[in-house]
Amino acid sequence: MQQPYNVYEDRCPTRQVLDRLADKWALLILDRLQGAPVRFNQLRRDIQGISQKVLSQTLKKLERDGLLSRSVFATVPVTVEYALTDLGQSLIQTVSTFAHWAEQHMDAVLLAQVKYDEGAASTSGA
Amino acid sequence: MQQPYNVYEDRCPTRQVLDRLADKWALLILDRLQGAPVRFNQLRRDIQGISQKVLSQTLKKLERDGLLSRSVFATVPVTVEYALTDLGQSLIQTVSTFAHWAEQHMDAVLLAQVKYDEGAASTSGA
């Protein structure tokens, strides 16, 4: 008995899910929510470079897919908290490893880039 | 002694790496290369919906970052094989888990979407 879903297939609904999750901002948001709920503007401050629009959009998509929950508290000013759901928890270890992989392997990547660019230079050069 | 790299920082080079890896096509390519080298057109056939342009571009970026290697064989017609490097191998388990997560949790995602859309309907409706 094999699975009904195959992400390699064009029209499989998993492909859309992958497309939404395989996003720089989505990964950073999920990673940031690891451990405890975080508020909108806190996410905005912590994830440097993200705009309100993209943060808002990405949060909506992740909420719709059931990976995180949105809670509004009637404080003054209003508090909106985002937190991982159980579904989000099922992915967070993988997301975290993926998002931080570059931090561990950055030197190797930079070295590879230098080598690649040298090769490209010699092709067009001598 | 803490790490010099932090993916949450806007100008950290890891951010660019994350941006390139956090891509639907990059993930599917890396996942497909797991186990054995694969040729260009084989990748194109297996990863349904990818275009030559995007496949070519993505392979170049992944090669530049040192995650995969490109080997040309002077056969007729020419054979070009792509394979994971050691650096690529260091990420493949995470990539594979991530890429196939949706296949395991698709039902939960679909359920969440229905619930979310119902809520949105009731907001604008009654």
Added chain:
DNA sequence: CTTTTGTGGTTACTAAAAGAAACTAGGTGG
């Protein structure tokens, strides 16, 4: 001996999305 098929790409065009910045709305404090 011309057409089709296969290889592995590149190039131009177009549609969609991402990003920057301003604006909204409700309430507090100066």
Added chain:
DNA sequence: CCACCTAGTTTCTTTTAGTAACCACAAAAG
């Protein structure tokens, strides 16, 4: 009254992603 906090939305511009066509080579088909 104006500025500032919250959490967003809207508008506009720029960038990216995707579609489709084209290229060069060689072999096989007709």
